[in-house]
Amino acid sequence: MSRFRAFGVVLVTVSVVLAAGACSSDSKDATPTSRKALVFGDGPSATKLAVCSAYKIPAMKKIVGGGKHFRVLAPTSIGKKGDPVTGETCSWEQRGSGSKARSLQVEIRDYGKDTTAVAAQFDVLKARTTGAVDVPNTGDRSFSSESADATLLQILSGSHLLTISSRGAGGLDPVPLGTLQFMAGAALAKLT
DSSP states (O other), X not given: OOHHHHHHHHHHHHHHHHHHHHHSOOSOOOOOOSSOOOOOOSSOTTOSOOOGGGSOXXXXXXXXXXXXXXXXXXEEEESOTTSSXXXXXXXXXXXXXXXXXXXXXXXXXXXXXXXXXXXXXXXXXXXXXXXXXXXXTSSSEXXXXXXXXXXXXXXXXXXXEEEEEEEEETTOXXXXXXXXHHHHHHHHHHHO
């Protein structure tokens, strides 16, 4: 081996050792951040319905599944204070490898004292839903719909319109309709 090659090998070795030493931990904690941790409250501020708070994360994790792939999405407001229709949406999902996914969403809309408008909207939704089937003994009126990749439960209760829906993809089924009906009980209890 020539002197230049030997020198090159030594130079590369020393460079690797020095670079590795520069990357090692010095056992100090990371520098503190001034940003606060992300925390989800009881629900969006546009509504006092607090339906999202009826669903605790451990229970939702069992329903949606996914283990480490389970995610809670931030609750969102529907409308703002003073609007004729306000409400909230809460969602959970699991995202697996490839196209595997399952989502679950609860949406509650409060029409205030306008029971005519909420009933009309319920009728429009039912007419536009493929395979809508009446569900007895749930709210004032309700219907459901199922397909291979989606389940839906729509409930009219007083001046409230409650929608619970799930989608599945990539070989994961949506949350079963029976589970959506069970979940509706918790939401309807918040409205009474």
